[in-house]
Amino acid sequence: MAAAQAGLPVRLESVAGELPLPVFVGITNELEMRYPNHPSTNESQPHILGSLTGSAPHPPADRPVLRHPDTSMDKQEAWSPPRSPGISPPCSPSAYRSYPYGAQRNGTDTLLAYDGKVPGRPSVPQENSSPSHYSLKLQSEQPVITRGASVERLVERAEIDYSDEPWRITEEQREYYTNQFRSLQPDLNALIMGTVAKNFFTKSKLPIPELSHIWELSDVDKDGALTFPEFCTAFHLIVARKNGYPLPETLPATLRPGFVEPGVVTVPPSEATEPLIVFDDNMMPGANQLEMGSVDLQMTSRPGVTAKQDRREESRKPEFSPKRIPDPHEKPIQRVSTLKPDSPQELDANMKSRTRPRSYSSTSMDDAMKKVEEPPTPPPRPQKTHSRASSLDLNKLFQQSGQGSRPSQHSLSAKSGWLPPPPALPPRPPATQIFSFLPSSEKSSQKAVQQPNFADFSKFREEQESSVRGGLSTEDLVPPKSDSTLRHQGHAPQKPVRRKLHPESQSATPPSATPYSAATLTKSTQRPPPKQKREIQMAIRKNRETNAVLTRLNSELQQQLKVVHRERVTLESQLELLRPVAST
Amino acid sequence: AEICITSMDNYPLYIRSIPTQGELKFHYTVHTSLDVVEEKISGVGKALADQRELYLGLLYPTEDYKVYGYVTNSKVKFVIVVDSSNTSLRDNEIRSMFRKLHNSFTDVMCNPFYNPGDPIQSKAFDSIVSTMMVQAC
Numbered sequence: 001m002a003a004a005q006a007g008l009p010v011r012l013e014s015v016a017g018e019l020p021l022p023v024f025v026g027i028t029n030e031l032e033m034r035y036p037n038h039p040s041t042n043e044s045q046p047h048i049l050g051s052l053t054g055s056a057p058h059p060p061a062d063r064p065v066l067r068h069p070d071t072s073m074d075k076q077e078a079w080s081p082p083r084s085p086g087i088s089p090p091c092s093p094s095a096y097r098s099y100p101y102g103a104q105r106n107g108t109d110t111l112l113a114y115d116g117k118v119p120g121r122p123s124v125p126q127e128n129s130s131p132s133h134y135s136l137k138l139q140s141e142q143p144v145i146t147r148g149a150s151v152e153r154l155v156e157r158a159e160i161d162y163s164d165e166p167w168r169i170t171e172e173q174r175e176y177y178t179n180q181f182r183s184l185q186p187d188l189n190a191l192i193m194g195t196v197a198k199n200f201f202t203k204s205k206l207p208i209p210e211l212s213h214i215w216e217l218s219d220v221d222k223d224g225a226l227t228f229p230e231f232c233t234a235f236h237l238i239v240a241r242k243n244g245y246p247l248p249e250t251l252p253a254t255l256r257p258g259f260v261e262p263g264v265v266t267v268p269p270s271e272a273t274e275p276l277i278v279f280d281d282n283m284m285p286g287a288n289q290l291e292m293g294s295v296d297l298q299m300t301s302r303p304g305v306t307a308k309q310d311r312r313e314e315s316r317k318p319e320f321s322p323k324r325i326p327d328p329h330e331k332p333i334q335r336v337s338t339l340k341p342d343s344p345q346e347l348d349a350n351m352k353s354r355t356r357p358r359s360y361s362s363t364s365m366d367d368a369m370k371k372v373e374e375p376p377t378p379p380p381r382p383q384k385t386h387s388r389a390s391s392l393d394l395n396k397l398f399q400q401s402g403q404g405s406r407p408s409q410h411s412l413s414a415k416s417g418w419l420p421p422p423p424a425l426p427p428r429p430p431a432t433q434i435f436s437f438l439p440s441s442e443k444s445s446q447k448a449v450q451q452p453n454f455a456d457f458s459k460f461r462e463e464q465e466s467s468v469r470g471g472l473s474t475e476d477l478v479p480p481k482s483d484s485t486l487r488h489q490g491h492a493p494q495k496p497v498r499r500k501l502h503p504e505s506q507s508a509t510p511p512s513a514t515p516y517s518a519a520t521l522t523k524s525t526q527r528p529p530p531k532q533k534r535e536i537q538m539a540i541r542k543n544r545e546t547n548a549v550l551t552r553l554n555s556e557l558q559q560q561l562k563v564v565h566r567e568r569v570t571l572e573s574q575l576e577l578l579r580p581v582a583s584t
Numbered sequence: 585a586e587i588c589i590t591s592m593d594n595y596p597l598y599i600r601s602i603p604t605q606g607e608l609k610f611h612y613t614v615h616t617s618l619d620v621v622e623e624k625i626s627g628v629g630k631a632l633a634d635q636r637e638l639y640l641g642l643l644y645p646t647e648d649y650k651v652y653g654y655v656t657n658s659k660v661k662f663v664i665v666v667d668s669s670n671t672s673l674r675d676n677e678i679r680s681m682f683r684k685l686h687n688s689f690t691d692v693m694c695n696p697f698y699n700p701g702d703p704i705q706s707k708a709f710d711s712i713v714s715t716m717m718v719q720a721c
Contacts, residue, residue, distance in 0.1 A: 194696030201697075209705055212697035216708045224694035249707065 167252035177232040191225035217251045586610035592659030598704040602717045617651045654682040688712045
């Protein structure tokens with residue numbers, strides 16, 4: 001034990017130092033790291049082989065063994081076929097690896113790749129470790145076998161635990177999975193549809209048949225959708241597969257949706273995400289082993305040395321967490337975070353496959369949000385501007401002002417004279433026009449007639465206003481109205497400024513007209529301001545004008561009514577007077 | 585004995601034979617039995633499409649073996665060929681076999697990575713079918 005512990009520290013240290021963040025890449029890296037770190041690859045091998053815990057103790061033992069790779073190999077071989085590959089010297093393990101598990105080759109390759117990432121780590125060890133882990137996993141059912149071999153090394157212990165390691169979801173991994181799940185489906189209790197999950201897992205670049213197999217394993221209720229536990233299982237399997245672990249034929253117990261890790265601590269997502277990724281891919285086998293060993297070590301020798309290992313191991317092996325849930329989680333988390341910087345590259349590589357879905361979803365969400373936020377549709381200007389026939393665009397008004405100025409002027413003058421104080425219509429050509437129309441005619445027909453003039457009038461007004469504003473150049477155009485317009489124009493300058501504030505300021509049509517013109521002028525001059533605003537203002541003005549006009553009309557009609565009433569009374573009285581005469 | 589699953593277009597999605605020798609004969613038998621299946625479903629499906637029995641029963645007996653048919657609502661056909669000498673297989677057992685087949689097939693369909701029309705490569709499905717065949721034969 002002591003030796004193991006001693007060995008563990010060694011390994012842990014190496015692991016801690018070299019291992020990149022638990023990210024997918026990290027897993028393999030860890031393995032690699034362990035190996036390089038530990039002078040004895042055997043250490044790593046034993047770990048890998050089967051028992052994380054066992055392996056840990058072995059490191060020290062392994063070291064010497066490493067010196068004698070053959071020895072270790074033998075031991076391992078005796079241990080179990082799967083083990084032997086791992087035990088054999090780094091070179092040999094790879095050979096062994098490939099041979100017991102054809103599928104492992106993939107892992108080996110990945111491991112190799114990972115190895116490359118890990119500086120100074122013999123790639124081989126990793127490969128070996130991964131295959132060995134893998135084999136260990138396979139061998140999980142054969143604790144005896146593993147035990148036999150591991151006797152020499154603490155691996156035995158590790159074997160037992162180790163066998164589950166690759167298939168255990170560590171805290172960090174779980175955190176990562178949770179984040180990924182959330183990226184696909186915010187509600188953790190809801191299901192991820194099959195197509196969604198398919199797209200997501202396809203990004204992991206695993207072959208479709210393997211993904212199909214993973215799906216079959218993880219979708220235990222066969223409903224074509226993944227619950228959160230099922231998703232974790234599937235993700236974990238994918239990570240394992242990417243790290244070189246062969247896919248199991250049946251779902252390991254630790255991966256069943258009902259399985260609950262004791263002492264699973266929720267690691268901060270930020271930390272967990274990265275480590276998990278790396279972890280899952282590579283570390284799974286190694287992590288388990290290391291964790292197993294480290295677990296023991298940690299428990300015994302937490303401080304310092306184990307810290308690193310603990311981190312990795314703990315992140316890797318949630319299983320051990322039960323043993324030392326509180327500490328491991330903390331430590332691994334810390335380590336993970338530290339590891340992350342080490343293996344950002346690896347993480348990136350692995351994470352890309354994983355983060356892509358996340359980023360994809362996130363970006364899509366961002367885009368969606370942006371899209372939602374983007375449309376600041378201003379009110380439809382044309383409608384507002386053209387709510388009234390008279391309310392023409394200032395431009396048009398100005399253009400037509402010249403043409404219609406004359407006739408409009410006349411009409412305007414007539415109207416203006418007739419018009420009672422313009423109903424508080426701000427300098428809006430339409431409003432003023434309406435005013436002018438109504439006061440002058442009080443009749444729809446007149447209005448109709450005036451409507452066209454109204455338009456002209458507005459133009460005229462605008463023109464005048466613009467002229468007033470622009471320098472009164474257009475005043476000449478409207479001689480008859482010039483007076484009024486001028487007056488109004490005088491108002492206009494004011495009006496534009498307070499277009500909406502002075503509906504009553506315009507007692508007469510001219511004033512209203514001028515306000516309109518002024519308003520229009522102001523509008524025109526104030527074009528730079530949002531057109532929407534103008535349109536709104538124009539619409540408001542028009543409404544006000546209409547109101548004013550109608551009010552005036554109403555008052556006029558009332559007056560007429562009174563007049564008529566008086567006449568009636570007069571006539572009646574006359575009649576009465578005449579009646580007696582007639583009667584007599 | 586053989587189990588064959590055919591898509592609606594009558595191309596095989598899955599074929600499994602026990603023993604593995606002499607497969608060709610089984611294949612031929614299955615192929616010819618497809619005509620019988622078609623005949624059965626086309627006749628019944630006219631007016632009683634929704635009430636059509638999925639289990640078609642014994643399609644036709646030959647001197648060596650019996651052929652049973654089963655069709656799903658999506659026109660995927662299951663054909664089981666068993667030795668005539670195997671008299672222990674009763675109709676109920678055949679029905680249960682088809683039921684199991686159908687359930688397993690549904691599970692395969694649920695897998696989003698499976699495109700309908702692809703050969704079935706699911707290992708779980710394979711294992712279920714193998715178990716079933718071993719029991720039957």
